[in-house]
Amino acid sequence: MDMLGMYPTFYVPGIGTAWVMGIIGVIHVVASHTSVGASFLFALLETKAYREDKPQLMDFIKKYGMFLLVFSYIIGSITGPGIWYAITVASPRGVGGLIHNFVWVWAAEWVYFTVEVIGVYALVYLIGKVDAKTHLKLTWSFALASWATMLLIVGILSFMMWPGNEAWYQTGSTNDAFYNLNFFAHLGTRTGSMVAMAAVVGLMVASRLKDMALRRSVVKFLAPIGLVGGLFAVMMFLYYLQTLPNNAVVMLNTHLLPVYARGMVAVFVTATLYLVFAWWKPHRLYTSLTVAMFAFISIVGVWPEERMRESMRKPYVAGQYIYGNQVIARDVPGKGIVGEVDKIAEHGLLKLHPFVPDRLRVINDSNRLEVGRLLTKVACANCHSLEPGTPLRNIPDKFHGATDEDLIAAFMQGPLKHGTQPYMPRIDLPDEEVRAIAHFLATVNSGKDVDHLIAEQQKLATKVAAK
Ligand code: HEC
Numbered sequence: 001m002d003m004l005g006m007y008p009t010f011y012v013p014g015i016g017t018a019w020v021m022g023i024i025g026v027i028h029v030v031a032s033h034t035s036v037g038a039s040f041l042f043a044l045l046e047t048k049a050y051r052e053d054k055p056q057l058m059d060f061i062k063k064y065g066m067f068l069l070v071f072s073y074i075i076g077s078i079t080g081p082g083i084w085y086a087i088t089v090a091s092p093r094g095v096g097g098l099i100h101n102f103v104w105v106w107a108a109e110w111v112y113f114t115v116e117v118i119g120v121y122a123l124v125y126l127i128g129k130v131d132a133k134t135h136l137k138l139t140w141s142f143a144l145a146s147w148a149t150m151l152l153i154v155g156i157l158s159f160m161m162w163p164g165n166e167a168w169y170q171t172g173s174t175n176d177a178f179y180n181l182n183f184f185a186h187l188g189t190r191t192g193s194m195v196a197m198a199a200v201v202g203l204m205v206a207s208r209l210k211d212m213a214l215r216r217s218v219v220k221f222l223a224p225i226g227l228v229g230g231l232f233a234v235m236m237f238l239y240y241l242q243t244l245p246n247n248a249v250v251m252l253n254t255h256l257l258p259v260y261a262r263g264m265v266a267v268f269v270t271a272t273l274y275l276v277f278a279w280w281k282p283h284r285l286y287t288s289l290t291v292a293m294f295a296f297i298s299i300v301g302v303w304p305e306e307r308m309r310e311s312m313r314k315p316y317v318a319g320q321y322i323y324g325n326q327v328i329a330r331d332v333p334g335k336g337i338v339g340e341v342d343k344i345a346e347h348g349l350l351k352l353h354p355f356v357p358d359r360l361r362v363i364n365d366s367n368r369l370e371v372g373r374l375l376t377k378v379a380c381a382n383c384h385s386l387e388p389g390t391p392l393r394n395i396p397d398k399f400h401g402a403t404d405e406d407l408i409a410a411f412m413q414g415p416l417k418h419g420t421q422p423y424m425p426r427i428d429l430p431d432e433e434v435r436a437i438a439h440f441l442a443t444v445n446s447g448k449d450v451d452h453l454i455a456e457q458q459k460l461a462t463k464v465a466a467k
Helices: 016-051 057-090 092-125 132-161 167-171 174-178 183-206 212-241 246-280 287-312 341-347 368-380 405-418 431-445 450-466
Strands: 316-318
Touching (some): 016 132, 132 287, 246 287, 405 431, 431 450
């Protein structure tokens, strides 16, 4: 029988690979958005310096550029590859699917990224060493290359939500995938927020300027741009919400907005007030306050935004055809991809998953618990942690601590088997696999030390085998 193209499941207790990816991702977004946003602020500010013949503004650009080099670029280039490592173990088939769609888009992105990194060094170190006009051209090239990296990545990220059209499933073409329904809205949201974030970091740098006249002119320039960026981001975000698939809307209304909406409004209001205040009283700009403001935006604004985007996409990880648990949800004729849910329903994961140890392929009384743990990890752990009380929608709590195996099995043979929960994959497993999962979850809920029990059973089994 043909095996499925599944990979081993990588599991991080309590938070799952989802949060590992989320934490790295948020740090990356904060660093990268700040640097892309700053590149545009530099280009605009330098244009002003050039036109109005105010070379002292270049002092600020040099300071801010140095700050970016030391913080954003180093953090960004550590977390960027970090995302690759994390997603490759968290969601190997999701990454595989994206690479098969976007390999040249990524290649292009890396070219722009190289230009960007060389650009930021050149920009900082060539101030005053080449003539002003050449430097201005350099700065604009840096800004455009920076934004190009964002534009290309956003095409890929927004395809992860969904293509938004039926065409891609038939053609499999990169264009149909890239210019998906929420591409422009998503790009606009990020472009607006990157400008606002960069403006706040700019104020942080400006607050260190001793020359008050210079500080004033920099702040009066940055604050309104930040305000426009923030407003634009909010408008584009509202447009973005209109481009989402149904499963995302359900997830948003039932699980996400009730938790995050207030924080996000608070970020917008506070950041707006802060920028207005800075604009009004530039000499009252304190570094500590600006740092706190930026931390607030990152934690209460960026974290929920990224979390929402990841959660809304459920049950899929990419293109509404790969489920979070790595199973292919549907046929994609354009790519020669065939859905796997029915095949799993017929033969079971134990027979079809290439990385199941042979001793666990057939369930018996002495391995049922271990098989249950393995199947739960494969089928559920991409979205749920297995330990009670832990943050990644842990399953024990989702079942309210139920110790009744029949009850757990009934949920799996009802909503999960028929795919009636819009945010969960259709998970249709043979009866005995469902029983094994139910047995495992009920044992966890009864408070027993499952790992210890499994170790004992393994010992016993090796003893029996030795005899
Ligand atoms: C692709 C992601 C994903 C997978 C895989 C997944 N779930 Fe869920 N599950 C969710 C989401 C999202 C929710 C609802 C959101 C929340 O409660 O935070 C949920 C909710 C639940 C609930 C609460 C009832 C409900 O409908 O809201 C139970 C019980 C549950 N899941 C069990 C399981 C079991 C058992 C498996 C594996 C056999 C599984 N889930 C696999 C994403 C997933």
